[in-house]
Amino acid sequence: MDTRREPIIEFKGVSKSFGDRNILDRIDFSIYEGEVTTLIGLSGTGKSVTLKHIIGMLKPDEGQILFRGKPIDRMSKSEWNAYIGQISYMFQNNALFDSMTVFENVALPLKYTTKLKKKEIEQKAMARIEQTELTEVADKYPSEISGGMQKRAALARALVTDPNIVLFDEPTTGQDPIRKNAILSMVADYQKRFGFTALLISHEIPDVYFISNRILALYDRKIVFQGTPEDFEAFDHPFRQELISSLENLGQELTGLYSRRQFKVRYQSDLSQRQADASYAAAVFAIDDLDAIADTLGHDAAQQIIRALGSYINKHFGAVGGFSSRQTINEYATVLPYSDIEEAERIMENFTRDFKEHGIQDYAGLEIIEIPAEGDRPTTFPEGRIQFSVLAGLAQGKPQIEIESVMEFARFNQKEIARFECARGGKA
Amino acid sequence: MADDSTAPASAGAEALRPAKSVVSAFFDFFGLKTIQLNNDLGALAIFFFRSFFMIFRIKAIPEILQQIYFIGARSVQIVVLVGFFTGMVLGLQLYHVLVKFGSVGVLGTAISLTLIREMGPVLAAIMITARAGSAMTAEIGIQRISEQIDALTTMRIDPLGFLISPRIAAAIISFPILTAFFDLIGIIGAWVSACLLLGVNSGSYFYRVVASTQMEDIRGGFIKAIVFGLLIVTICCFQGFFTHMRTDSYGAKSVSLSTTSAVVISCVMILISDYVVTSFLL
Numbered sequence: 218m219d220t221r222r223e224p225i226i227e228f229k230g231v232s233k234s235f236g237d238r239n240i241l242d243r244i245d246f247s248i249y250e251g252e253v254t255t256l257i258g259l260s261g262t263g264k265s266v267t268l269k270h271i272i273g274m275l276k277p278d279e280g281q282i283l284f285r286g287k288p289i290d291r292m293s294k295s296e297w298n299a300y301i302g303q304i305s306y307m308f309q310n311n312a313l314f315d316s317m318t319v320f321e322n323v324a325l326p327l328k329y330t331t332k333l334k335k336k337e338i339e340q341k342a343m344a345r346i347e348q349t350e351l352t353e354v355a356d357k358y359p360s361e362i363s364g365g366m367q368k369r370a371a372l373a374r375a376l377v378t379d380p381n382i383v384l385f386d387e388p389t390t391g392q393d394p395i396r397k398n399a400i401l402s403m404v405a406d407y408q409k410r411f412g413f414t415a416l417l418i419s420h421e422i423p424d425v426y427f428i429s430n431r432i433l434a435l436y437d438r439k440i441v442f443q444g445t446p447e448d449f450e451a452f453d454h455p456f457r458q459e460l461i462s463s464l465e466n467l468g469q470e471l472t473g474l475y476s477r478r479q480f481k482v483r484y485q486s487d488l489s490q491r492q493a494d495a496s497y498a499a500a501v502f503a504i505d506d507l508d509a510i511a512d513t514l515g516h517d518a519a520q521q522i523i524r525a526l527g528s529y530i531n532k533h534f535g536a537v538g539g540f541s542s543r544q545t546i547n548e549y550a551t552v553l554p555y556s557d558i559e560e561a562e563r564i565m566e567n568f569t570r571d572f573k574e575h576g577i578q579d580y581a582g583l584e585i586i587e588i589p590a591e592g593d594r595p596t597t598f599p600e601g602r603i604q605f606s607v608l609a610g611l612a613q614g615k616p617q618i619e620i621e622s623v624m625e626f627a628r629f630n631q632k633e634i635a636r637f638e639c640a641r642g643g644k645a
Numbered sequence: 646m647a648d649d650s651t652a653p654a655s656a657g658a659e660a661l662r663p664a665k666s667v668v669s670a671f672f673d674f675f676g677l678k679t680i681q682l683n684n685d686l687g688a689l690a691i692f693f694f695r696s697f698f699m700i701f702r703i704k705a706i707p708e709i710l711q712q713i714y715f716i717g718a719r720s721v722q723i724v725v726l727v728g729f730f731t732g733m734v735l736g737l738q739l740y741h742v743l744v745k746f747g748s749v750g751v752l753g754t755a756i757s758l759t760l761i762r763e764m765g766p767v768l769a770a771i772m773i774t775a776r777a778g779s780a781m782t783a784e785i786g787i788q789r790i791s792e793q794i795d796a797l798t799t800m801r802i803d804p805l806g807f808l809i810s811p812r813i814a815a816a817i818i819s820f821p822i823l824t825a826f827f828d829l830i831g832i833i834g835a836w837v838s839a840c841l842l843l844g845v846n847s848g849s850y851f852y853r854v855v856a857s858t859q860m861e862d863i864r865g866g867f868i869k870a871i872v873f874g875l876l877i878v879t880i881c882c883f884q885g886f887f888t889h890m891r892t893d894s895y896g897a898k899s900v901s902l903s904t905t906s907a908v909v910i911s912c913v914m915i916l917i918s919d920y921v922v923t924s925f926l927l
Contacts, residue, residue: 272798272799274795274798274799298801301801302801304799305799305800306796306799308792308795308796309792310791310792312791312792312793312795312796313793313796314788314793314796315791315793316784325800325802326800326801326802328704329704329800329801329802329807330800330801330802374800378800
C-alpha cells in the first residue's frame with residue numbers, strides 16, 4: 218500500500234455475507250485518485266459485490282468504506298448526495314433502458330438529476346454520443362444495435378455527468394477480442410482525457426495490465442494482492458495458477474503471442490543455456506500515434522491495426538525461431554535467440570517487404586493502403602483519413618544482459634519501416 | 646468424511662429436540678404467515694405512499710401522459726368490447742326475468758344502476774388489470790432483473806418517482822374515464838339486446854335510465870374506480886418491483902410468477918374492496 222498518498226476510496230476490514238455464504242472476509246484495499254485500478258478474480262468471488270458497496274447498493278456487514286478518509290455510512294444526506302453524485306457505474310450487462318433510444322438513455326441522468334435546459338442536455342448528450350462513435354445510432358433502441366455499441370452507449374451514459382469516479386463492472390464481457398481491446402483502450406483514452414478515477418473489473422489478462430495503474434486480486438474472499446501490474450507479474454500465489462496462467466495460455470492459443478511474464482520466462486530459459494559470449498537479437502515494434510488513429514477512425518479500427526501487426530510479427534518471426542510479446546498498448550517485442558544482428562537485419566528486411574504487401578488488410582469499411590515512407594508524415598488530414606507509421610528497431614544482446622536494457626536499445630534504434638494511409642469508406 | 650463425522654452429532658441434537666405438538670405446529674405456521682403478511686402490507690403501504698407523494702413533480706408530467714396513453718387510451722378497445730357484451734347479456738337476462746312480473750318498464754333502471762354502481766367499475770378494473778396491470782408487472786420485473794432499476798439508483802434517480810408515480814397518477818385519471826366508457830357502452834349494449842332485438846320500447850328504456858340515475862350513483866362508481874385503480878397499480882408495480890426478492894424462482898420465471906400473482910391478487914382485492922367501499926357508500 219502506498220502510504221505517501223491519500224486514497225480516494227478505502228476499504229477497511231469489509232465483510233459481506235449473503236445468508237450463510239460469506240463473500241468478502243475483512244478485505245482492505247485502496248483506490249487512488251486519477252488512476253485506473255483493476256480488480257481481478259475468479260467468477261463468483263464477489264468482485265461485483267465489492268463494487269456495489271462503493272455505490273451504496275450493498276452495505277457491509279462489518280468494516281468501513283472511506284471516501285477521502287470519511288466513512289460513507291456516517292455521511293449526512295447532503296454529503297452522501299455529493300459523494301454519490303461523483304460516481305458513475307457501468308453495469309456488466311449495460312442496464313440500458315430498452316424502451317428508450319440511445320440518445321434518451323444517455324440524456325437520462327442529465328434530465329433527472331440536473332437543472333440543465335433541454336438544449337444544453339441535448340448538446341451534452343450528443344457530445345458524448347459523438348465521442349463514443351454512436352452518432353449514427355443515436356435514435357435507435359438498444360436491441361437494434363450491436364453488443365459493442367450497447368457497451369459504448371452504457372459508457373456514454375456513465376460519462377455524461379462528468380463523474381470523478383467511474384466503476385466498470387466487466388465492461389468487456391461478451392465482446393470479441395478486437396472489441397475487448399477497443400473497450401479497454403476506450404476506457405484508458407477517456408480516463409486520460411477526462412481524468413476520472415476508474416475501478417474496473419476485468420478478466421482481460423494481460424491486456425488490462427497496459428491500461429491499469431494498479432491491480433487488485435480478489436481470491437478466496439480476500440484481497441491477496443494490490444500493487445502495480447509489474448509487481449503483479451512477479452506475484453507468486455495459488456491465485457496465479459488458478460486464473461492468470463489459464464487466461465494467459467488461452468490468450469497465447471488465440472493470438473500466438475506470449476504474455477510479458479511468459480516472454481521473460483522463455484527468454485531466461487532459452488538464453489540461460491547459451492554461452493556468455495553468444496549473442497542474440499531483439500526487435501521492438503510500435504505503431505506511431507495510436508491515439509490519433511483511435512480519434513480519427515475509432516477504437517475498433519485502432520485495435521484491428523495493432524492486432525494485425527502483432528499477428529504478422531508472430532507469424533513471421535515465429536517461423537525463424539523467434540518469440541514475441543505485446544509489451545504496451547502499442548508496442549511488441551521479439552527475441553531472435555539464435556540470430557546475430559546481421560541476420561536479424563536480413564530477417565527484418567524480409568519482414569518489412571512482406572508486411573507492406575500483406576500485413577494490414579482492409580477492415581470493416583476502412584481502406585488501408587501502403588504509401589512510400591518519404592519525408593515527414595503530415596500532421597493534418599482531411600476528416601476520416603489518417604496516415605500512420607510502423608516503427609521497428611533492432612539491438613544485439615548477450616545472455617547476461619537484462620532483456621529490458623536490450624529492448625531500450627532497440628527502442629532507441631527504432632525507425633519507420635512502413636507507412637500506411639487509412640480512410641473510412643474507401644477514400645484513401 | 647465430514648458428513649459422516651457430523652451425522653451422529655446432528656442426529657443426537659435432533660433426538661434431544663422436543664417433538665412439536667400439532668397445536669404448536671399450527672401456531673408456528675399461521676404465526677409465520679401472519680408476520681409475513683404484516684411485513685408485506687407494511688412494505689406495500691410504504692411503497693404506495695412514497696410513490697404517491699412523488700407524483701407532484703413537473704418532471705413527472707411527460708411520463709404521466711405516456712402512462713395515461715398506455716393505461717387509458719390503449720385499454721379503451723377492450724373496455725368497450727367487454728362493456729357492450731356485458732350490457733347485452735344484462736339486457737337479455739333482465740328482460741326474461743322482468744317480463745315474468747310484467748315489469749319490463751323498469752329494465753332501464755335495473756341496467757343503469759347495476760352497471761354504474763357495480764358492474765362497470767368492477768369489470769372495467771378487471772379488464773384493465775388483465776391488459777395493463779400484467780404488462781406493468783412484467784415490464785418493471787424485467788427492468789428489475791436486468792438491473793435497469795439498479796442503474797436508476799446509481800444515477801441518483803429515485804426508481805419509485807421515475808417508474809411508479811406516473812403509473813399511479815395515470816390510474817387516478819384513467820380508471821374513472823374507462824369506467825364511464827364501460828357504463829355508457831353497457832347501457833347501449835343493453836338497449837341493443839332489449840330494445841332492438843326483444844322489442845322493448847326505446848323511449849321508456851332511456852327515460853328510466855336517465856330518471857333513475859342519481860349523481861350519488863355516478864360518484865360512487867367513480868370512487869370505486871379510483872380505489873380499484875390505486876390498488877391495481879400499487880399491487881402490480883409492487884410485484885414487479887420486488888420480483889428479485891421472490892424465493893420460489895429466479896430470472897424470467899420470477900417475472901412470470903410475479904405477473905400471475907399480480908393479476909390474481911389484484912382481482913381478489915378488487916372484489917374485496919368493492920364490498921368494503923360499497924358498505925361505506927350505502
